[in-house]
Amino acid sequence: MSNPPTISDLRSPISQSPSSGAPVELLRFNTCGSVDDGKSTLIGRLLYDSKSLMEDQIEALERSADLTGGGQINLANLTDGLRAEREQGITIDVAYRYFATPRRKFIVADTPGHVQYTRNMVTGASTANLSIVLVDARQGVIEQSRRHTYLASLLRIPHLVIAINKMDLVDWSEQRYLEIRSEFEKFLPLLDIKDVKFIPMSALNGDNVVDPSKHTPWYVGPTLLGHLETVHIASDLNLNGFRLPVQWVNRPNNPTNKELHDFRGLSGQVASGIIKVGQKVMVLPSGHRSTVKEIWTYDGAIPEAFCPQSVTIQLAHDLDISRGDMIVGLESLPGMGTDLHAKVCWMNARPLQRGRKYFLKHTTQTVQAVVTSIDSRININNYEVQPEPSELVLNDIGEIRIKTAKPLIYDGYATNRLTGSFILIEQGTNATVAAGMLQPALEAVKPEYNDFAI
Template sequence: MDILRFATAGSVDDGKSTLIGRLLFDSKAIFEDQLEAVERTSRDRGTEYTDLSLLTDGLRAEREQGITIDVAYRYFATPRRKFIIADTPGHIQYTRNMVTGASTADLAIILIDARKGVLEQSRRHAFLTTLLRVPHLVLAVNKMDLVDYSEARFEEIREEFTAFASKLNASDLTFIPISALHGDNVVSRSENMPWYEGTALLHHLEHVHIASDRNLVDVRFPVQYVIRPHNATNQSLHDYRGYAGQVAGGVLKPGDEVMHLPSGLTTRIKSIDSFDGALDEAFAPMSVTIRLEDDIDISRGDMICRPHNQPHVAQEIDAMVSWMADGVRLQPRSKLVLKHTTRTARTVVRDLQYRLDVNTLHRDETATSLGLNEIGRVTLRTTQPLFVDDYARNRLTGGFILIDEATNGTVGAGMIVDAH
């Protein structure tokens, strides 16, 4: 079975945590003692129903305030597919948490309260998911029970959001009317909305096609580790030299001609090994060990690609950066450490081109710095060349993180727009 990673986003009290709790409950993915604890807490709080949002809002502050603060990861499976859920916070002050949760997602669910319609926060969430190139977007119009399951209200929200989404790069957009509290159209089709002809949310999650989302054209293999078993008891392993890493793009097969960067030397793949033995092919996001026919000086941070399909080799890049540091601002001449795939390099901020208002999409070209949860376009200069693709083409070789050298803490996440 393949794995679908999806993130949820929505404004405060739109029902994200309740929706995830409903998915876990109706798909029988929670234990009896978990359910008993939730029922007990619900009674203590005086609610007349079992508050399923308590399954995900684990922090005490979250329960007290009724909001999601941290990114909560939950796991469940159906006979068709395994799922990893990232319940991301919707409030603007937790933008960095949403960026973290959605950065690896195959699909994003944006919840909208049927009573309130498309809010400023809804537009911000949609923009962030498309900025992060999440391939599939589901707009779940929640709390349909509070608008008498009105088809007219659902269509009104659909038309308004479709008009806004036309300004974004949303490739796959699906609308589903639901009631997370009562389970309408969450796991099974709702009898209260006979006018809705689509599938339930879980059915859509089980059947959405994600295999073609990964880049299977551009071969990219960042080397993570060189395997030389010097102390091997097996004599045949004394000459073993393998290059371990995760395939970031394309398909690799024994006999394929490949090029090593930065040397530019070419050779062929001798074999592809995995924990389970030799493989006939490897593709993203598999982690494998590659052996080459020729001895080439390869180390961590190098890249294996095709001779006629190479990434950009650049020391100066333009990127959209989401700043995640509290108390420290990103500004020109800031010096940081940049980690891209398996390569780490020091970098300096050459220029801040503009700061982006994620609510209005307005570009402030007079901005001189980025603060916590702000996003802007910057130009970075690194001390050594990086092997990069545009983020729109490959999320793995087009993304990076920025690290504070003094604290070793992650202070920013970037998406490469252009390489010089």
């Protein structure tokens, strides 16, 4: 497909939804780029070329084409859902899109590139397996490219795609592609990203998005969709070190079934690792040890559970356990403490200042916290570190120290995205003002109680 879409192209009556019944893998990705890099166009192109568009969506595109586009279809209008966005031609908030091919289902977070870019990108990327950083081939690496790549690495997204877009406007020059690639390769080693793929494309015309381009004989890699369908994501799950933050204690009231009189279930989503019936575990912060008696699910008891399953477990001992406690495997213990060191992304117009109190939500517990120092601010355009800034403002990334009113049971974000992350909530307004990534604890928890509970 090498011409801008026409209405009749869009109507081609082919469906490529997965055939029903077969288990299909889910890939979550986000797109980032600055204004006019063509993010929304790229998503529109993926939806369009994978035949995920419907007649009424096409009709809506036609209506808005007549209204604002002088008859030209604007694929960006597929994702810009709010009236202000269509009128101003911008994207206000993270928008989620869904499409499927016979191989995978996809959840796309379209994160806008202008105002609030850091906040939105962090939001969209926090749950992603893969990030697509769009670069305009005419401009090459600009500040935003460095910024988006940094954020992808900060959030430890396992897979990165550098989409070198608008290749049609540089005459499909291999040399230009290689120049941009080597610009990236100058700073990529500073960032800890395992898997990076470069793809030359034209989202507007569809080259190398779904179908291989006839303009890039020098490029031997996959198309974007080909890569999204095949990139290996099974090992993205964290199966090391069992952690179950207790979310809800399940105690039936007056059950009619007598067997349930003593049912004491600990419900939660496995944050990492694998748990088996009969396995020894520790409950934190108490430090009591016990054994897993049963892994209860609505569909019947199961012998083992793994991240990210939602389960209800019963322990052999009747311990005092409540929401916010964590059940952990003995083979690798987490850190526990009230003095924390973290990188934060500040997301609010009111700046972060030393000495301010916030609510801190970490796994399933919310505690009071005070920011005891701001160690540094990281310039995410050139990666320079500014020590001891007076405050962090909206979209700043910095390193801070926090003291909490109750101990957190945690891991470093680098080893565990779920037990190593937190949010800060402003007291009074209840706004979510920061996303935090914990540094690893200096030592693992040393509980006072080492015996089995009585």
